[in-house]
Amino acid sequence: MQDDRLMETALRSTPGIGVRHGRGLQIAGAGIWLDPPKPKPWALVSHAHIDHFARHDHTVCSPPTAALIHARYGRPRKGVLNAIPFGQSIEREAFSIRLHAAGHILGSAMVHLTRHDDGATLLYTGDFKLRDSLTCERAEPVQADTLVMETTFGLPRFKFPPRAEVTAAVHRFVFATLDAGKVPLLLGYSLGKAQEILALLDGIGVPVMAHESILKMGAVYRECGRVLPEHELLDLDRAAGHVVVAPPQTTKTLCAKLPCRTALLSGWALDKSAKYRYGVDEAFPLSDHADHDELLQLIDQVCPRVVYTVHGYTAEFAADLRRRGIEAWSLVDNDQLELRLEGRVDCS
Ligand SMILES: [Zn+2]
Known part of the structure; x- marks a missing residue:
């Protein structure tokens, strides 16, 4: 409840696509869920790790993720699994949606949304890394106004060796x-x-x-x-x-x-x-996630107006970004309070 209330405060500060984080991530005002942990009517699943998957009525994911879901969790008795290749567009409510490689594991996807009425964009990274992998697709981040990103290793001391x-x-x-x-x-x-x-x-x-x-x-x-x-x-x-x-x-x-x-x-x-x-x-230290430098590199590539962090050192990384002059807030910690206390209600 508190998360939702605080989030609404943040939404007023930016004109872009809003997200809510309560029981999973939801695009504000739309029946579009991103990696919700519990079954939903319609959800995008970024990759086949269990903490990103549930049996939804309608699931959209990449073809390798669909194959991994079938092999790992079995074929569902009901529900639709809609596999769309990277770069191909689908329509849902008032949005065009595309998946782009996230470089985390085979089939892992970033989700890019474009709102029809004003062209506002959002990129949700799911789990990702930018370094080359030996076994999966290379990440292909794209520009978006709003960036929702994982920050598992969101402290400067996390720097992976070659x-x-x-x-x-x-x-x-x-x-x-x-x-x-x-x-x-x-x-x-x-x-x-x-x-x-x-x-x-x-x-x-x-x-x-x-x-x-x-x-x-x-x-x-x-x-x-x-x-x-x-x-x-x-x-x-x-x-x-x-x-x-x-x-x-x-x-x-x-x-x-x-x-x-x-x-x-x-x-x-x-x-x-x-x-x-x-x-x-x-x-x-062999990781499927981005280290701190790669998190910053992603922001350079996506060039967002606002960043929301959702996993790991969310508040610390968001605070780091604000010190660098980038509007950024954790969706899972209470740094939204800072937003309210600082009186930053209009950054447009
Ligand atoms: Zn994962």
């Missing part, structure tokens, strides 16, 4: 673990991260096994034309001499059965305490 550096560190970990007579167990989320891990093991010269959930998602990547290096289904009896890729939730079970050393691949590895927090032997 991929070559991370790859070299992972390879060293694999060889050192094998030399010690143990199995290197690389941990990453089964959709997106695991496929990137497999790709960075390409050419290492050590056979690779992967958890069945990773093979299932990898099959969709291949159906969509993505090439993944050779790997086979994890077989605990034959795992010695292999490098194993598995999702983090399997660590305990696998370590109880295999003499292994564990490494987590995650953006959170930039935190010195990550190893201890996640209970792993090593942590390497």
